[in-house]
Structures are given as C-alpha cells and as structure tokens.
Amino acid sequence: MSRAIAGWRRALAVCGTVVLVDQVTKAIVVSSLAVGQRENLVLGFDLTNTTNRGLAFGIGHGQGFVLAVTIVALGLVLVWFATDPGRPDLWLAVGLLVGGALGNLADRVRADAVTDFIDPPLWPAFNLADVAITLGALGLVLVSLGMTDEGDRSAGPG
Numbered sequence: 001m002s003r004a005i006a007g008w009r010r011a012l013a014v015c016g017t018v019v020l021v022d023q024v025t026k027a028i029v030v031s032s033l034a035v036g037q038r039e040n041l042v043l044g045f046d047l048t049n050t051t052n053r054g055l056a057f058g059i060g061h062g063q064g065f066v067l068a069v070t071i072v073a074l075g076l077v078l079v080w081f082a083t084d085p086g087r088p089d090l091w092l093a094v095g096l097l098v099g100g101a102l103g104n105l106a107d108r109v110r111a112d113a114v115t116d117f118i119d120p121p122l123w124p125a126f127n128l129a130d131v132a133i134t135l136g137a138l139g140l141v142l143v144s145l146g147m148t149d150e151g152d153r154s155a156g157p158g
Contacts, residue, residue: 003086011081014095015102022103022129029117044121051113052125066108074101077140089139089148097136103129 033039033049041047053066081094104127107114116125142148 007085007091010091011095014092015099018096018099018132019103025128026115030115046119048117048119048125050116050125052116053113070101070105074098090143093136093139093143096132100129100132100136
C-alpha cells in the first residue's frame with residue numbers, strides 16, 4: 001500500500017474515532033446533567049453541561065460566521081494534506097483536527113451550539129473535540145517545522 005493511501009486511511013480512522021468519542025461523551029453529559037449543572041471532579045475541575053455558540057472561548061457568535069470559518073479552515077487543512085498525504089505524522093495531526101472540528105460542527109448543525117463539559121479553574125469550559133483540535137493544530141505546527149519524531153524513513157541512511 002502506498003504511503004499516500006496509508007496516510008488517508010490513518011487520518012480517516014483518527015477522525016472517525018475523535019468524532020465518535022466526542023459525540024458519545026457529549027450525549028452522556030447532556031443526558032446526565034441539566035444545562036448549567038456542575039459536579040465537582042478533582043483538582044478544581046468541574047463536570048458541567050454548558051453551551052457555546054461561538055468559536056474558541058465564545059469568539060465570533062453567529063452560526064453563519066462560525067460555520068463559514070470552520071468550513072474554510074477544514075478546506076485549507078484538507079488541501080494541505082492532499083498535497084502530501086504520505087508525509088510522516090501529518091495524518092495524525094489532520095485526523096485530530098478534522099475530527100474535532102466535525103464533532104463540534106455536528107453540535108452546531110444539530111443544536112446551534114457546542115456542548116462543553118470539562119470546566120477547569122481559571123479557564124473556559126471545553127470538550128474532547130476542542131482537545132483534539134488543539135492537539136491537531138499543535139501537530140500541524142510541529143510537522144510543518146519538521147519537528148516530529150517519525151521522520152522520513154523512506155530516505156534511508158544518510
């Protein structure tokens with residue numbers, strides 16, 4: 001199997017897993033906690049059921065704006081990935097970022113808001129899709145800077 005096909009398969013597997021885990025955890029929270037209800041976890045973290053109509057930290061309210069920004073960003077990431085799907089570690093970053101974005105996009109289409117449920121002290125509430133987006137974006141930076149561990153093994157010893 002070519003590296004490009006393997007890259008796409010891996011990215012799709014990660015993406016699907018992120019969407020599945022994100023949507024299942026949100027469904028559990030929505031069915032278990034009333035909106036605004038809080039349950040203390042550990043170290044000041046609360047489990048809560050809150051909604052966010054904007055982008056990160058509530059920036060950019062308005063479904064049209066948020067959907068447009070999300071779709072444009074996803075398009076750019078997928079175009080970049082399509083240019084080199086066999087690039088080491090890019091599949092993981094893209095799978096995380098796209099999976100997280102699709103998980104939150106599903107909430108926006110279904111409920112016009114994203115469900116957030118992890119509420120740490122001194123930081124806005126977030127969800128697992130947000131974690132995947134953040135890790136994916138960090139991964140994109142590291143891959144673009146050539147700072148990933150895997151390296152290009154096809155080049156052989158130098």
